[in-house]
Amino acid sequence: xxxxxxxxxxxxxxxxxxxxxxxxxxxxxxxxxxxxxxxxxxxxxxxxxxxxxxxxxxxxxxxxxxxxxxxxxxxxxxxxxxxxxxxxxxxxxxxxxxxxxxxxxxxxxxxxxxxxxxxxxxxxxxxxxxxxxxxxxxxxxxxxxxxxxxxxxxxxxxxxxxxxxxxxxxxxxxxxxxxxxxxxxxxxxxxxxxxxxxxxxxxxxxxxxxxxxxxxxxxxxxxxxxxxxxxxxxxxxxxxxxxxxxxxxxxxxxxxxxxxxxxxxxxxxxxxxxxxxxxxxxxxxxxxxxxxxxxxxxxxxxxxxxxxxxxxxxxxxxxxxxxxxxxxxxxxxxxxxxxxxxxxxxxxxxxxxxxxxxxxxxxxxxxxxxxxxxxxxxxxxxxxxxxxxxxxxxxxxxxxxxxxxxxxxxxxxxxxxxxxxxxxxxxxxxxxxxxxxxxxxxxxxxxxxxxxxxxx
Amino acid sequence: xxxxxxxxxxxxxxxxxxxxxxxxxxxxxxxxxxxxxxxxxxxxxxxxxxxxxxxxxxxxxxxxxxxxxxxxxxxxxxxxxxxxxxxxxxxxxxxxxxxxxxxxxxxxxxxxxxxxxxxxxxxxxxxxxxxxxxxxxxxxxxxxxxxxxxxxxxxxxxxxxxxxxxxxxxxxxxxxxxxxxxxxxxxxxxxxxxxxxxxxxxxxxxxxxxxxxxxxxxxxxxxxxxxxxxxxxxxxxxxxxxxxxxxxxxxxxxxxxxxxxxxxxxxxxxxxxxxxxxxxxxxxxxxxxxxxxxxxxxxxxxxxxxxxxxxxxxxxxxxxxxxxxxxxxxxxxxxxxxxxxxxxxxxxxxxxxxxxxxxxxxxxxxxx
Numbered sequence: 028x029x030x031x032x033x034x035x036x037x038x039x040x041x042x043x044x045x046x047x048x049x050x051x052x053x054x055x056x057x058x059x060x061x062x063x064x065x066x067x068x069x070x071x072x073x074x075x076x077x078x079x080x081x082x083x084x085x086x087x088x089x090x091x092x093x094x095x096x097x098x099x100x101x102x103x104x105x106x107x108x109x110x111x112x113x114x115x116x117x118x119x120x121x122x123x124x125x126x127x128x129x130x131x132x133x134x135x136x137x138x139x140x141x142x143x144x145x146x147x148x149x150x151x152x153x154x155x156x157x158x159x160x161x162x163x164x165x166x167x168x169x170x171x172x173x174x175x176x177x178x179x180x181x182x183x184x185x186x187x188x189x190x191x192x193x194x195x196x197x198x199x200x201x202x203x204x205x206x207x208x209x210x211x212x213x214x215x216x217x218x219x220x221x222x223x224x225x226x227x228x229x230x231x232x233x234x235x236x237x238x239x240x241x242x243x244x245x246x247x248x249x250x251x252x253x254x255x256x257x258x259x260x261x262x263x264x265x266x267x268x269x270x271x272x273x274x275x276x277x278x279x280x281x282x283x284x285x286x287x288x289x290x291x292x293x294x295x296x297x298x299x300x301x302x303x304x305x306x307x308x309x310x311x312x313x314x315x316x317x318x319x320x321x322x323x324x325x326x327x328x329x330x331x332x333x334x335x336x337x338x339x340x341x342x343x344x345x346x347x348x349x350x351x352x353x354x355x356x357x358x359x360x361x362x363x364x365x366x367x368x369x370x371x372x373x374x375x376x377x378x379x380x381x382x383x384x385x386x387x388x389x390x391x392x393x394x395x396x397x398x399x400x401x402x403x404x405x406x407x408x409x410x411x412x413x414x415x416x417x418x419x420x421x422x423x424x425x426x427x428x429x430x431x432x433x434x435x436x437x438x439x440x441x442x443x444x445x446x447x448x449x450x451x452x453x454x455x456x457x458x459x460x461x462x463x464x465x466x467x468x469x470x471x472x473x474x475x476x477x478x479x480x481x482x483x
Numbered sequence: 484x485x486x487x488x489x490x491x492x493x494x495x496x497x498x499x500x501x502x503x504x505x506x507x508x509x510x511x512x513x514x515x516x517x518x519x520x521x522x523x524x525x526x527x528x529x530x531x532x533x534x535x536x537x538x539x540x541x542x543x544x545x546x547x548x549x550x551x552x553x554x555x556x557x558x559x560x561x562x563x564x565x566x567x568x569x570x571x572x573x574x575x576x577x578x579x580x581x582x583x584x585x586x587x588x589x590x591x592x593x594x595x596x597x598x599x600x601x602x603x604x605x606x607x608x609x610x611x612x613x614x615x616x617x618x619x620x621x622x623x624x625x626x627x628x629x630x631x632x633x634x635x636x637x638x639x640x641x642x643x644x645x646x647x648x649x650x651x652x653x654x655x656x657x658x659x660x661x662x663x664x665x666x667x668x669x670x671x672x673x674x675x676x677x678x679x680x681x682x683x684x685x686x687x688x689x690x691x692x693x694x695x696x697x698x699x700x701x702x703x704x705x706x707x708x709x710x711x712x713x714x715x716x717x718x719x720x721x722x723x724x725x726x727x728x729x730x731x732x733x734x735x736x737x738x739x740x741x742x743x744x745x746x747x748x749x750x751x752x753x754x755x756x757x758x759x760x761x762x763x764x765x766x767x768x769x770x771x772x773x774x775x776x777x778x779x780x781x782x783x784x785x786x787x788x789x790x791x792x793x794x795x796x797x798x799x800x801x802x803x804x805x806x807x808x809x810x811x812x813x814x815x816x817x818x819x820x821x822x823x824x825x826x827x828x829x830x831x832x833x834x835x836x837x838x839x840x841x842x843x844x845x846x847x848x849x850x851x
Contacts (some may be wrong), residue, residue: 033703161837193758209799211731212800244562268558393783398797434765
């Protein structure tokens with residue numbers, strides 16, 4: 028019997044709802060030490076000194092680690108994609124957000140570990156923090172980051188992600204109306220039921236077993252190996268069971284520091300973040316600031332779009348340049364707009380770094396551009412569904428990057444939602460398909476952007 | 484107390500795989516000597532059900548019952564490389580990796596089956612764990628016999644490996660133009676939301692969401708619906724409830740626990756209608772497209788539009804909390820217009836613009 032297309036139950040659903048699934052925190056290794064981190068009490072400060080001697084002398088403390096214990100303290104998660112590292116594993120000269128880890132301790136129990144972190148003496152010089160990405164570009168803005176307040180390294184040379192397509196000046200000149208709007212989704216938490224947790228075991232053969240809740244075992248193993256300058260075969264990641272992630276468990280936020288502690292203590296170590304740490308110190312979905320200006324005609328064509336996006340990266344880059352690039356590739360949504368001018372900036376602020384979350388880079392732009400489409404349709408008194416169908420991605424249309432659409436579905440999904448909600452469409456929209464444009468569906472301004480879907 | 488009902492829709496698209504590609508998933512498969520199938524892949528099942536979906540793909544790609552397939556994604560010693568579970572790549576890219584590995588195993592099973600049945604491998608097919616001659620279902624040999632023959636007579640481990648990888652798309656930094664398509668198949672969806680707005684408290688309740696998703700091919704429709712319904716609730720949280728910084732960009736009043744950070748609960752669950760469209764992709768396993776991430780993208784704008792439909796105010800800062808709704812309603816009552824017409828320009832939200840907030844000597848401003 029064929030099973031593709033069948034409504035089969037998940038293999039693990041029963042165990043999940045009867046507490047039968049074994050997560051990282053359910054692993055029990057005798058002799059395991061507890062880890063705790065000393066975190067920054069400031070949003071933005073220079074570190075003048077770190078003294079761990081009192082913590083190290085405490086009974087029951089097996090290891091204290093700081094930046095000095097890390098072979099490569101600054102390693103970018105996506106250096107391989109050309110995004111230089113800018114975030115220290117453990118803060119060395121500055122703290123750039125409240126809750127940033129500065130040192131970590133492994134001790135016999137949780138209470139001892141907590142007391143030991145409190146015994147670490149750090150002196151700071153507080154700096155003015157930056158929180159509003161709209162003010163990051165002012166000449167006198169507070170300095171949020173070691174470098175300038177926005178990411179300078181797109182393709183190793185650009186301080187913004189650009190899209191340029193067609194002739195946007197022509198579109199704005201030709202337009203009957205230009206509709207502008209501003210859209211601001213705020214940062215949100217991933218809220219995994221399982222907080223960040225890692226258990227590390229030093230093995231007899233010199234290898235380290237890492238029980239990890241990561242969403243990406245090989246990726247996280249690569250991050251740990253890079254910080255320690257180890258070959259991959261010194262590590263064995265055990266994972267594959269995650270108590271939800273939604274993007275937040277790609278960050279490899281607890282694995283490396285737990286391995287460092289296990290190496291120094293030569294004992295198994297577990298680091299499980301508290302719920303409060305998960306809410307306050309783990310990465311978030313980013314805040315975004317998007318300004319959209321659409322050049323439209325009174326009969327319902329979108330001739331062009333200009334857009335400015337500011338992405339609130341928080342204190343460090345992490346995956347943000349990737350997210351803004353993905354955002355730029357999809358800033359026309361499910362529609363074909365032939366003339367484009369997009370500028371997107373990754374902006375640093377003194378808040379916990381943002382990271383990937385379900386819909387990374389696109390959730391924001393869907394929010395902005397779908398509300399904007401509604402406003403445009405209403406500005407000319409046109410049914411918003413008809414406006415969408417008119418400008419829908421069709422076979423042979425091209426994306427902001429010039430990619431030819433080969434299986435676009437804007438038309439079928441909009442028609443299906445019209446039917447599901449009892450929304451009457453006129454006859455010419457009822458018969459519309461995703462086929463290549465022709466006749467009235469192919470006005471002069473869309474001819475030049477067409478590609479050949481057979482070539483792809 | 485007055486309550487107003489409104490409706491809004493949104494239509495979205497979402498790509499499969501890491502932006503610009505270059506993100507492989509690999510898998511390898513071996514047969515036990517009774518023909519049972521062991522799959523070693525690196526795709527982490529984060530709750531979306533990829534292990535079940537991958538088992539279905541392998542079962543059909545080889546031609547064995549589903550319960551013959553064991554997925555091992557437990558560790559980096561035995562599992563093959565996978566870039567990770569993100570970018571909506573599990574079913575599609577991880578699924579293609581296990582499909583490619585399974586197809587290699589299937590070819591080898593057919594070759595050895597041909598030896599045992601003394602026919603050409605091309606004349607054979609596999610169903611329910613048995614290899615038989617096309618058109619002659621009685622002329623057959625079980626996969627257990629084939630795997631046993633390979634192990635104990637031929638001295639061979641029947642195995643296969645697969646890698647799903649799409650070429651990295653470099654881009655022009657000036658224009659964003661790419662050398663090759665920077666993603667795999669694009670999925671599309673639409674959401675219609677019906678909301679009730681309490682004009683006295685600003686509270687917004689979602690009464691119903693109807694959603695249409697083109698997923699290419701639903702490998703497991705129940706789990707596709709799980710993604711759609713779960714995503715709808717996460718989208719409802721995004722649209723109305725959840726934020727780390729209630730007074731963003733200020734860091735004040737940050738919630739540090741479930742009591743001070745509001746995720747949707749069963750109380751918020753509206754009536755949900757799921758419609759799956761199958762418009763197969765050319766490059767996904769069995770025509771599948773991705774569903775994972777896009778499932779929370781269409782609800783927030785649909786809810787914002789439904790609020791406008793109900794009470795005539797646009798709130799474009801998300802989440803749309805009661806406080807923001809009340810402030811917008813008050814502005815409307817006081818006769819402050821939502822937009823300003825300036826020649827052919829219709830300008831909304833001017834007070835939120837970088838031009839309104841930053842000083843005139845800011846290095847970045849927006850003047851379309």
